Amino acid sequence: MLRWLPEDVSTYGHEIDSLFYLIYYITAATFILVTVLMVVFLVMYRERPGRRAIYSHGNTTLEIIWTIIPAAILIVLSFMSVNTWAKLKSEVPPSDFAIQVTAKQFNWDVFYPGPDGKLGTQDDIRFDNDVHVPVNKVVHIHLTASDVIHSFFIPNLRFKQDAVPGRTVTGWFEATKPGRYELPCAELCGFGHSGMKGWLHVHNAEDYAKWAAENLASKQQ
């Protein structure tokens, strides 16, 4: 089933994926165990004339066992998830590369700092739906929306963050492979929701410098 996962091109994608795999193996094993037992019981204990069911109201030891085992597994999963979650959300690595994305029906407005080198000022340089970043560089994205809630989703980076009107949320990623990756909106945002998408272009350092010189530097002068 997990072979359908899009190729992972971010520094933290493998951590999400390995949790995904771990939970997949645990749940698949549980599913098989319970289903096999159920089928076996249905065959073994199917109605036969003259037989009588076992008169039992339960077994406290068994019940304690099958309360404690899932509880223990879930606690371990929680702690493993907490670590990754903190890494993704709370321990944001510093970066000097930041862009702002303002979502609106039905476009991503992508802003790069203008001549003043700061985001959120009049001279910001705006692009429609195209995000250009260098590879192997921590990118900060300040996300907001101007009308309804959208969700900035880059499947290949395992990145998803809602863009909420009235507040700015900062997310981050570091791409590990140059390429062109699709950037759909993942939150229902109106009749144009489907097809609201952009592209993330991950360049190697050289190509990024070239792109920046052509598209940013010229406007920054």
Added chain:
Amino acid sequence: MSQTVAAGATHAVHGHHEELGFWRTYIFSMDHKMIGRQFLFLGLFMLIIGGLLAMMVRWQLAWPETPVPGLSAIPEPYMYEGIIPPQTYNALFTMHATIMIFFVVMPIMVGCYGNFLIPLMIGTRDMAFPLLNMLSFWVGAVAGVIMLSSFFVVGGPAAAGWTGYATLSAKAAYTGVGMGQNLWIISLLVLGISSLMGSINYITTIVNMRAPGMTYFRMPLTVWSLFVTAILLLLALPVLTAALAMLLFDRTLGTSFFLPEGGGQPLLWQHMFWFFGHPEVYILVLPAMGVTSDLLSTFSRKPIFGYHAMAFSMIAIAFLSWIVWGHHMFISGMNPLLGTAFMMTTMVIAVPSAIKVFNWLGTLWGGNIRLTSPMLFALGFVSNFLIGGLSGIFMASTPVDIFIHDTYYIVAHFHYVVAGIIFALFAAVYYWFPKMFGRMMSEPLGKIHFALTYLFFNLTFFPMHFLGVGGHMRRIYNPTQYEFLQPLQDWNVFITISALLLGLSQVPFLINFIWSLFGGKKAERNPWQANTLEWSAPTPPPHGNFEVQPTVYRGPYEYSSPEVKEDWLPQDKPLAKGAAVRGH
């Protein structure tokens, strides 16, 4: 009159019943059984509508922007010669979910079976407040009419998703839906009144009107589940009502509860909606669990495994359901620390769910299992709930949820849980049909219905996990607009064909249901040889239910008890002195 009757309890049963006319018997009835049947017919009617809406959604996803066969007559701008435009598509999935949740599962599992079963199973003659009960149905029916009427107003019905997220839902300009969204809000407000009346009635009846000897821990788990559900309804719905009222004010009076330009908070809607919405999931699933527990025990001819654990796990689920709502909001921009806390509580709520599944297995173990239609559907519920429960662990893990949130993985998960309830719903219909209508349903048709439904349900919903893993977003109109979804499109076609066949698989049920209503074999009093009190009443039970006030001597699951020769021992059957000490 061989039964020992508790002194003073008979007068209620032998109360004088005057003959009621057509209107008072069938339309404005105050008899809990007729109200239960009314809820059943309302729910089944809405099930057909909700199902057809889903078929249209699936058509568009498999063969985007091609004409839906037979729908070319629907005028523009709702459809273009049979082609579904994006605006209509959004309305279709919004109304599909709204109808299925609020007008199918709730009316049938809570409205119908709550009404029909609670008085019969606890051994009383009716609900505590019959007039309130009648009003509960009719207010609910009015809510249904309001919801359906929104299909016929300018701009079409609501199109902001069943979750109605602000700000999309808070301004007509954002969706292009004006009146339709207002009617959606008003309908749910009205339905909330209906549910409140019902839940007050259920709680009062269960607390005060149990038959002599019917202690709390002798109640069937179906009654326990409805009791817990009623408490959840009573506490959760006011929050939804408040949120809906605020939304309506934002839309019509110019307030800004959820609109940031006036100082409001879009996330406030999500907090309020899910504070109601997560208990709501358990409002839907708990009765299904209760019914399944009863049926598994009855048809395994064996006491339920761990009765107390089953009752307490329902209470635990109900309690925990209040503190997990944030798991719907991990990527909403909510503080990540809150995400951690909600992940912990969500992992914890998986434990009582696991206990239930293991106890169901324990019930089957060592049984003498009768694979009747209701039993097959109950087993189908267990099997689907197992998948739905396990897939929930993925999204409980906050990092994994980053990827699968808002994808078809979620759609697969909640259909296994919520659409899986339909198996318990069918199990209940097949099981209690004889008591409700006095006739048996056809077993062969029931088994065909089960086999087809189980097969195509899984072929429809299981591959949605693959779509989700591939990153396929939910609620998109045309998946072929995305390059990365191209390899998955064949699955969309496969799912749609399965879904259409799942729809067709309901034909045997419709035939069986309607035919059995009029031509089914006459049902005897206790056709399944079950223990609970409803089977001690005549079939179908008259107004007032029991010929004599039943007295309860034991728990509901004394199957294959060594104390009697038969493999069942009804709750109200007196045994020779000193014998009736087993059970709860």
